[in-house]
Amino acid sequence: MSESDLVVELLKTIPTRRCCDACLSRRTGIRPSRQVNQVCRRLVDLGKLVREKGKCPLGNHTRVLNTLTARRSTRTTPAGSAGLGSEEAWRYVDRFCRALWNTHLDTGSPASLAEAITALRDEQIIPAHEANMMHTIRSLRNMLVHEDVDFGDHETAIARAAWEIIRAWGERHERALWRATKTMCGAHV
């Protein structure tokens, strides 16, 4: 593993994905701290880090911090996907599920999308297959947002296919809610 990789991997283990050169040096074993500084500057040039002053989460000191930038796929989505990204698909599914919940379940509001999907499936408001597709979009989006998974054409294709299955069901069985959610999200899909 290169020194750059060591730095990136270490930063990924920190919830805020940032810390100062000295803490990086201590945690990665890359010495001296000046060497860490050079590695980080190279990563800044590559667009993988930003450096700005702040309070280091690994100690009680304010220094220049290296913050891992969120990885976003620069690859284009497959033809016909109408620009629907996993984030938009997730937001749409989230709103649609909340609308279904409010319409069919009269018990407060769900703590999470995962809970909403599972409850709607258990109450047989959403069929198991469509619920699985919703979980698929939710998982993909969580991987992208929280786990820094490289999101490429294959992942986008999965999200898109899952989306089409949900849409087919939504338009057939919950047309009014589906349309209303669409307007609410401003989605052009």
Ligand SMILES: [Zn+2]
């Ligand atoms: Zn520090």
